Amino acid sequence: MIQFIQELGKSTRTSFTKLGRSSYFLLQTISGIFSVLLRPRLLLNQMYSVGVLSFLIITISGLFVGMVLGLQGYYTLSDFGAEETLGVMVAASLVRELGPVVSALLFAGRAGSALTAEIGLMKATEQLSGMEMMAVDPVKRIITPRFLAGLISMPLLAGLFSAVGIIGGQIIGSGLLGVDEGAYWSQMQSSIDFQDDIINGFIKSIVFGFVTSWIALFEGYDAIPTSEGVSRATTRTVVNSAFSILGLDFILTALMFGDN
Amino acid sequence: MQHTNNQDTLVGLFVAAGIAGLFFLAMHVSNLSSFVEDGSYTITARFENSGGLKVKSPVSAAGVKIGKVSSISFDPKTYESVVQMSIDSKYNTMPDDTTASIFTAGLLGEQYVNLEPGGSETFLKSNGKIEITQSAIILEKAIGQFLFKSAEEKK
Numbered sequence: 001m002i003q004f005i006q007e008l009g010k011s012t013r014t015s016f017t018k019l020g021r022s023s024y025f026l027l028q029t030i031s032g033i034f035s036v037l038l039r040p041r042l043l044l045n046q047m048y049s050v051g052v053l054s055f056l057i058i059t060i061s062g063l064f065v066g067m068v069l070g071l072q073g074y075y076t077l078s079d080f081g082a083e084e085t086l087g088v089m090v091a092a093s094l095v096r097e098l099g100p101v102v103s104a105l106l107f108a109g110r111a112g113s114a115l116t117a118e119i120g121l122m123k124a125t126e127q128l129s130g131m132e133m134m135a136v137d138p139v140k141r142i143i144t145p146r147f148l149a150g151l152i153s154m155p156l157l158a159g160l161f162s163a164v165g166i167i168g169g170q171i172i173g174s175g176l177l178g179v180d181e182g183a184y185w186s187q188m189q190s191s192i193d194f195q196d197d198i199i200n201g202f203i204k205s206i207v208f209g210f211v212t213s214w215i216a217l218f219e220g221y222d223a224i225p226t227s228e229g230v231s232r233a234t235t236r237t238v239v240n241s242a243f244s245i246l247g248l249d250f251i252l253t254a255l256m257f258g259d260n
Numbered sequence: 261m262q263h264t265n266n267q268d269t270l271v272g273l274f275v276a277a278g279i280a281g282l283f284f285l286a287m288h289v290s291n292l293s294s295f296v297e298d299g300s301y302t303i304t305a306r307f308e309n310s311g312g313l314k315v316k317s318p319v320s321a322a323g324v325k326i327g328k329v330s331s332i333s334f335d336p337k338t339y340e341s342v343v344q345m346s347i348d349s350k351y352n353t354m355p356d357d358t359t360a361s362i363f364t365a366g367l368l369g370e371q372y373v374n375l376e377p378g379g380s381e382t383f384l385k386s387n388g389k390i391e392i393t394q395s396a397i398i399l400e401k402a403i404g405q406f407l408f409k410s411a412e413e414k415k
Contacts, residue, residue, distance in 0.1 A: 048267045052274045091289050156278025163281035166289060185288070190325075193316070194290040202282070 022218045025139075029217070032137070032144035042145040050111045050146065051153030055160075057110055058103050062161035065098060066090060066168030073169075074177045083179045087188035090169035091162075095192065095201045096257070099162030101249050104208035107154055108241035112216035115146055116237040119220030120230035128221075143221065147213045154209025155202055162201065200256045207248060212241045300327060300346040301386040305360040305373070310341035311396025312371045313362055319345045321375040326351045329373060345373060355380040361394035371396060 036043055073089045119142065122128050128138040166188075174181040192198070216237045223233035310332055319327040327347035335342050347354070357378030364371050375390075384390070 044268065044271055047271045047274070051278075052270045055274055055277070095285060095289065153274075153278075156275065156281070159282035159285055160278055161281075163284045163289075166285075188289055189291050190318070192290045194286060198285050198290050 018222075021222065022214070025143075025218050025221060026214055028139045029144050029147050029214075032140035033148065035140045036144045036148055042141070043148055046145045046149035047153060050115070050149040051156065054107055054110045054153065054157060057106055058157045058161050059164050061102065061106055062094075062099075062164035063168040065102060065161075066094060066165030067172045069093060069098075069165065070169035070172035070177070074173060074179065083173075083177075084183040085187055085191075086169070086173045086179050087166075087184035088191040090173070091166050091188045091192050092197065094162040094165040094169075095197045097249070097253070099165065100158045100201055100204040100208055101245060103158045103161040104154065104205065104212055104245045105242055107150075107157060107209070108212045108216070108245065109238055111150065111153075112212050112237050112241050113234050115150075115213070115216040116220040116223070116234045117230060119143070119146075119217060120223035120225070120233050123221065123223060124225040124227070124230055126225075143217050147217055150213030150216070151206070151209045154212065155205040158201070158205035158208075196257075200252075203256075204249065204252050207252065208245050211244050211248060215241050215244065299349045301349055301352065302330065302344055302346050303354075303384055303386075303388045303390060305343050305345070305390035305393050306335070306338070306340040307343060307360075307362065307393050307395050308340060309395040309398065310343055311362055311398055313343065313373065313396065314371075317370060317372050319347065319373045319375065321351070321354070321377065326375070343373065352383065354384045356382050356384050356388065357392065358384060358390055359392045359394065360390045362396035364397070 069090045070086065073086050074083060077083050077086055077089065119128075122142065128142070131138045131141060170181070170184055173179040174184055219233040219237045219240070220230075223229045313329060313332060315329055315332060317329045318325045319329060327345050329343055330346045331344040333342045334340075343360075354375060355378045357380040359376040359378065361374050361376065362371055363374050378392075
């Protein structure tokens with residue numbers, strides 16, 4: 001019994017120290033933003049590895065998610081003779097939920113794990129300590145450009161995901177199943193609100209980009225510098241990102257769409 | 261140097277594609293393009309019962325959407341529903357004896373405000389009031405009346 005309480009106390013203490021360390025890490029990262037803006041080349045390189053390399057998986061998944069939504073939505077809606085509202089269903093579910101959430105999950109799997117592994121290995125091979133020896137701040141030189149790149153790429157990727165998904169839904173809906181194309185777009189335009197749906201989805205994707213990049217970079221920076229430690233940190237990045245994305249999505253949805 | 265130039269191009273393409281996607285969402289998917297918020301004027305109508313009318317329900321005249329409902333509130337003095345509508349300022353020539361009625365699109369569709377222009381020479385101004393209104397038809401009420409009537413006839 002005493003041992004159980006001790007274990008509980010210990011795990012509480014470790015999780016609090018980890019929270020503290022990660023918050024301090026985040027502050028350090030954010031304070032390096034100005035020095036990164038002075039050297040945009042660093043940011044550009046990271047935009048390439050974080051954003052451009054995730055482009056393909058995001059667009060292809062978006063296309064397929066939209067096509068599945070079109071197919072499933074059609075079967076359900078045609079029972080009620082409401083096929084014309086297929087566009088509304090596809091667009092609302094993509095813009096509000098699936099676009100930000102699924103692209104953030106893919107982003108965590110594709111880019112987040114790569115970031116953790118890269119930084120963990122840098123730590124394991126003592127590249128970060130080497131930089132410190134040369135009086136180069138590794139947070140400013142390595143971490144902040146990656147953080148900014150994730151923060152900028154995520155909303156762009158989520159927007160692409162939703163846009164491609166809506167087009168995919170249209171391909172299936174009006175190309176294959178015979179929903180009127182004009183009705184698909186006009187019903188969508190009259191129901192989707194710019195401020196309520198598009199802007200809120202955009203805010204969601206910014207929040208997810210922030211959280212995913214933070215988790216990925218911190219796990220890498222905090223990893224035990226062995227090959228096993230790096231592999232564990234990579235796993236933790238994907239698991240923790242998925243949890244925080246889904247949990248935050250619930251909270252954000254409750255706050256944003258709660259009153260209607 | 262060739263390598264970094266390629267990278268620049270790809271990053272540029274990626275950012276352009278992302279912005280194009282967001283732009284597509286804003287202009288083609290949402291209602292941003294069809295209705296501009298600031299180019300509108302407000303008119304008020306009082307209904308005995310506004311039924312299932314909601315904020316953002318369409319306001320149409322002759323079947324064409326010309327605005328939307330901006331607020332619905334209850335007046336505790338007259339026990340009426342006060343409906344504010346913002347009308348696209350393109351359509352600023354509605355006569356001041358226009359009739360507002362609440363209709364349902366289809367049997368189960370959403371409710372909307374229909375404006376029926378009258379014959380007056382003067383036009384509705386911003387913050388103007390519509391005097392003649394017709395309440396929403398509540399389906400339950402109509403069915404109740406119908407049943408009551410047919411029961412009366414049988415006697």
